[in-house]
Amino acid sequence: METLRPLLAEHPFFEGLEPRHLDLIVGCAINVRFDAGTFIFREGEEANAFYIIRHGQVALEIFVPQRGPLTIQTIGQGEVLGWSWLFPPYHWHFDARAVTLTRAIALDGQCLRAKCEEDHDLGYQLVKRFAHIIMQRLQATRLQLLDVYGVRS
Amino acid sequence: MVPHPYRVRRRRRETHDTFTLELQPASREGMDDERLPLGQEDAERDIPIASPQPPSTVPAFLPGQFNMLYLFGVGEVPISISGDPADSTTLAHTIRAVGTVTAALRALRPGDMVGVRGPFGSHWPLSDAEGNDVVLIAGGIGLAPLRPAVYRILAERAKYGRVVLLYGTRTPADILYRRELARWRSHFDFDVLITVDHALGNWRGNVGVVTTLIARAPFDPLNTVAMMCGPEVMMRFAARELVRRGVPVDRIFISMERNMKCAIGFCGHCQFGPTFVCKDGPVLPYRGVKDLLTIREL
Numbered sequence: 001m002e003t004l005r006p007l008l009a010e011h012p013f014f015e016g017l018e019p020r021h022l023d024l025i026v027g028c029a030i031n032v033r034f035d036a037g038t039f040i041f042r043e044g045e046e047a048n049a050f051y052i053i054r055h056g057q058v059a060l061e062i063f064v065p066q067r068g069p070l071t072i073q074t075i076g077q078g079e080v081l082g083w084s085w086l087f088p089p090y091h092w093h094f095d096a097r098a099v100t101l102t103r104a105i106a107l108d109g110q111c112l113r114a115k116c117e118e119d120h121d122l123g124y125q126l127v128k129r130f131a132h133i134i135m136q137r138l139q140a141t142r143l144q145l146l147d148v149y150g151v152r153s
Numbered sequence: 154m155v156p157h158p159y160r161v162r163r164r165r166r167e168t169h170d171t172f173t174l175e176l177q178p179a180s181r182e183g184m185d186d187e188r189l190p191l192g193q194e195d196a197e198r199d200i201p202i203a204s205p206q207p208p209s210t211v212p213a214f215l216p217g218q219f220n221m222l223y224l225f226g227v228g229e230v231p232i233s234i235s236g237d238p239a240d241s242t243t244l245a246h247t248i249r250a251v252g253t254v255t256a257a258l259r260a261l262r263p264g265d266m267v268g269v270r271g272p273f274g275s276h277w278p279l280s281d282a283e284g285n286d287v288v289l290i291a292g293g294i295g296l297a298p299l300r301p302a303v304y305r306i307l308a309e310r311a312k313y314g315r316v317v318l319l320y321g322t323r324t325p326a327d328i329l330y331r332r333e334l335a336r337w338r339s340h341f342d343f344d345v346l347i348t349v350d351h352a353l354g355n356w357r358g359n360v361g362v363v364t365t366l367i368a369r370a371p372f373d374p375l376n377t378v379a380m381m382c383g384p385e386v387m388m389r390f391a392a393r394e395l396v397r398r399g400v401p402v403d404r405i406f407i408s409m410e411r412n413m414k415c416a417i418g419f420c421g422h423c424q425f426g427p428t429f430v431c432k433d434g435p436v437l438p439y440r441g442v443k444d445l446l447t448i449r450e451l
Contacts, residue, residue, distance in 0.1 A: 057359075059354070069354030070351070071351075071356060071360040073360050074358075097354075140362045140364065140365055144361070147350070148293070148386055149323040149327065149350065151249075
């Protein structure tokens, strides 16, 4: 655990967190590794973690019958994967597949939820950070929906 | 204003609706070379305009400029020059077949005749960018006007800091210049990041809009010159993202597209606020147009 503290402290997602909050978060963190092609989580499964990608690339996918998996977005080094652990019913809405060998820090969602209930300041800090990521992804998705490269009719 | 006759040397298919025409002057024997020395062009913003005499070689152009391509009996369209500015024998234009003229241009075969007026317009600020990191952001066919800049930068690589090309397009099948992108990527001092808006599971590259690459790209924001070409809405969002990353507004340049007809600022078809895109642009400082970009009436 000791080794993960500096990694998390330097990550922009946790920038500005009070040391006591960072300590609580470090207590819920472990290193994980996923070989290329393996699923980190699948749609419908319980969402009990989020991930800070340290190395590699992850594809968020949705399986469409008769078309196969469609990639909605890729998430790379330094980025945050997964927010369904924070919102009921705590189930993943998409598949996440490691496109390449991926190393990440996994943060236990159940552990963090319990700590957020005990310490609402920590909860506010985490929700604020996730809201920012959700906003960025929503804006990117809206731009994607515009299909700006399509031919205007 | 008089189009010069060129012949199609080659037509290369890029994607299902995009192609590159390589043109050579239908020249007269014994003409003097009208190319200006490269250093002379860069020294001033004076843009070389084609002389009324048909050139025996391709007129010198600066990365970012465009030509008017005239298909006799059909019509004329403004098309960015997408070839190597150091190549005095061939003029390249990458064209998306979306209208009557461009569809007819796609039907041309080697040896067919095309009229060319130009080069016209402003150019990418490559001289001003020397000593800085350079971020090139292209969306869709917007990679075509940036390709001459890539050629120039690679030819004079030592003049620049880190160079990053961020390229976004619709699907993996819509990626332009695949072989060249792979070649550029193989340079140890040239970063190429590509993303697509939509992909099936067998695509191993990035998926997401091109703006998402800005946060991942390796460059020093305060010492960066950014040059962008793509759909206007994409450029608006990309410019905001660059500013958020710390790139000064006055170091961002965009290439605009409007209804260019005369190409010399007379007809007013391409007027964009106080700017004539054909004459003052197509490459414009973002600071000068950022407020205009959100005015719906323009």
